[in-house]
Each structure stands twice: as C-alpha cells, then as structure tokens.
Amino acid sequence: MPNVERLRGRAGQAQRTRRLARTDGLCERCDGKGRVTLATVVDHIVPLANGGTDEDDNTRNLCDPCHLEVGVEQFGHQVTREGRGVGRNGRPTSPDHPWNQPHRT
Ligand SMILES: [Zn+2]
Secondary structure, three states: OOOOOOOOHHHHHHHHHHHHHOOOOEOHHHHHOOOOOEOOEEEEOOOHHHOOOOOHHHEEEEOHHHHHHHHHHHHOOOOOOOOOOEOOOOOEOOOOOHHHOOOOO
C-alpha cells in the first residue's frame, strides 16, 4: 500500500481547481460523447483504494451522473446515497424501507 497523502484544505482546493481547469471545467466523459456538461467531480481513474496515485495523470473531470456511472463500472454496484440503495443481496439497504420493518401482528 503506497503512502498516498491526499492534500487537504486550501492546497487541496487549489489542486482541484487546477485539475478542473485542464478541461475548462467540463466533464471529459460527456465531451467524448459530444456533450458539454459542467464537471463537478475530480475522479481518480484508478481509485486510491486500489493503489492509484494522487497525480494529475490519474484524474479525470466528471459530472455527477458520469461519476455515478463509472462508480458502477469500477465497483460493480450502484454507489448508494443516503441509505437509498439496494444491497448486493437485492434487498434495500435503508433501515426504514418497508421491507426492513419488523412484521406487525
Ligand atoms: Zn459527464
């Protein structure tokens, strides 16, 4: 496991801004499909968790929907948000979903 220290605070902000400026702040995945969409996420092509580096070469600028899509490709399941997801067993992960409520008699 390489010792990758992510920049935080002001230095991290400047790094993010610089990376977004590389594609004029546009989503490069949409750009590849001829669409012009504002990027909101600087994504690591090889996730840091998988040994990717925190270098510009390993980043790409994505919009929210593209970020979710590549997350599905990389991790094989939808990234869950706010507990509104479905687990690997096909059951909802949210504790207040009706399926997860105890049966009332
Ligand atoms: Zn996009």
